[in-house]
Amino acid sequence: MAERICRALRDGALEGEHAPALTIKDSIQSPFGSLVFNHVLSQLSSFIVAQKSQSQGIVLVAFSRGPLYYEEFFKSKGNDVASSNKWIRVLDCCTDPLGWRSKLMESGRIANLTLGTSTTASLYKNVKDLDKLLLAITELGKELVGDGKGRFVVAIDSVSEMLRHTSISSVAGLLSNLRSHDQVSCLFWLLHSDIHETKAIAALEYLSSMQASAEPITRPVNGQRGNSEKLPFLEQNLRGGKIHVRFKRRNGRVRLMSEEFCIEQSGIKFTPISSEAEMIAQSLVPKVQFNLQLSEKERNDRAKVVLPFEHQGNGKTIQIYDGRKSLNEDKPEMQYTSAEKVQTVKDSGRGEIIYFRDSDDEMPDSDEDPDDDLDI
């Protein structure tokens, strides 16, 4: 299922559509969002290097971890650092987000610290201005893939960091502009859900087409108090958790999936869910009616049935149906099967009325008009 997410991102956007967008959410109870992010990043980079994906490069907007971290990360995954120049660019919003450091350096207050420069990273100093950030991202992307039909992936290290500096509406504007940009193939971002208002989280979920949230395997019951009781839960939750994914499919249906993951030395590993927890079906539909329409076959069968008073006025003698087995064999056209016993359906080609009389004492129904007796 994590594979499905990566494949969906790899396949990217169709012509004229918004790019698929993934929100990775975590919280303090299961703080593994960044590991999931790294997993998705490494999968996508391997697709790109193998040239199996729609996009040709990644623009990584790094807010919470600097470019050096990512260099180490890619090295550990076995990617060649030298050639990484061709497929990744890091927009460094972590080292000096508000430009304070460069101001201090200019005024001579601090010595000019040379940080390890990497060829793939460019420093960005003005995170409060999201229009300029959008421009910087798209320029980096164009640098990577050229101006024509090439597409690139945008990965935002942590939207939570962005929300520290700017309002949700400008972040939402940036993300929706990225989604509708012609050259963006897909985008994904990380969000820590417990430090934001529900409105902000709802807005980001509205903008994304997939949501993956990391949750603890078991939640401690509210009544428990005292650390000693919570420890086994904490331990379990620190070793792994569950990931719930909501996919918004193109046809408008929502697919819900879950998997378990565990944290290992090399990173994160996903396994299909063990069966105890079941998906709770959403309680949904209100008034459901009975089907009052007829199918074609039913309509044909109904047309074949001869109804009680229909024979009147046809020039034939009136046959009074009395509900018993006393059928008139001379007139085979009008047959009513009857009676107290259940009969199996004869396929006579005509419809049948199956009528169970309550008792034999009842008078037969007559065609007489009861108003004829009136003497006015």
Added chain:
Amino acid sequence: MAGNKPRGSSFSRNFSATSNTISQIPGLKHGPNGTMFLSSGIPDLDKILGGGFTLGSLVMVMEDPEAPHHMLLIRNFMSQGLVHKQPLLYASPAKDPRGFLGTLPSPMFSKDEKSRDRDAEQEKGLRIAWQYKKYFGEQNSELLRDGKSEYCNDFDLRKPLERHFYSGQQTDCISLQDSADLTTFHDRCSSFLSQTPRNDRNITCAGRIAIQSLSAPQCDFSDKECDMLSFIRSLKSTIRSSNAVAVITFPPSLVSPAFSKRLQHLADTLVSVKAIPDEDKELAKLLTGYQDMVGLLSVHKVARINTQVPTILEATTFSMKLRKRRSLILECLNQAPVDGSTGSSYASSSSCSGSSKTGAIDF
């Protein structure tokens, strides 16, 4: 198919023959209580609402953030207006809303429409076994079908609308991101609505306003709820005195509950769309036709202009399906036949519906 008989009264309006009759203007028809209807672009929805959208009313659609079904409603609404050459104003949070016009569906023409005849045939073929039939002659059933331009077209969602429909002057597109507070947008709406004022003289044409995702997070004014409320209130009053219909969609999950409730009360006609989970075995057991469904549409309120009598619908929730993946149809939800052997209860529904069954049906 869900139907809703229009509420009749013993009074009927006397339309004088000399006045410019509505039947000459495509896309408009008379409704009860002196109102006029224009079509929503979805024939089933017109039937459910009793004729269409009332001129002078405000229609609100509550979106589901997980599904794009409100776009289907907006697309059909806009296409219908363009086909009938009604002036159209479209606003959306995108930077380039004109691009959306290229995704509007194109009308299907009558040789494709076999289904419209289905209803008429069923009525004609009603066989009545009636004791007093011998005293009466045959009743003749009339079949009214004018081949002229239709009030409501079926739209083919896979085929885009031809350019000449929307390249004229009458179609205006506005991006909601341009307007920092809503004043410029409000002015544009007012000037648009002044093209189709309502007065005692005859009506020449009707206008349509489609606003998509009014409180989308990308817009700067999305947290200024008071501004949005006063905009909608003044839009509603301007619309009442003009011959136009406004359809506004908004995502209720992104705004505060109080604001959402206020918007719902402001609406004349209120509709909501909902996503359905994919491959849900419980739902597949509960509903027939689950495989073809793309979503659910609920009608909460129907416009009540010039009358105090509310419209009570037989059913309020309908399933949205795409027939042959081309046109949108709405159907009543039908319960799947209950398998007597299982008799288990279904994990669904509110307590006031009687539809959750725990066993075989008992008459």
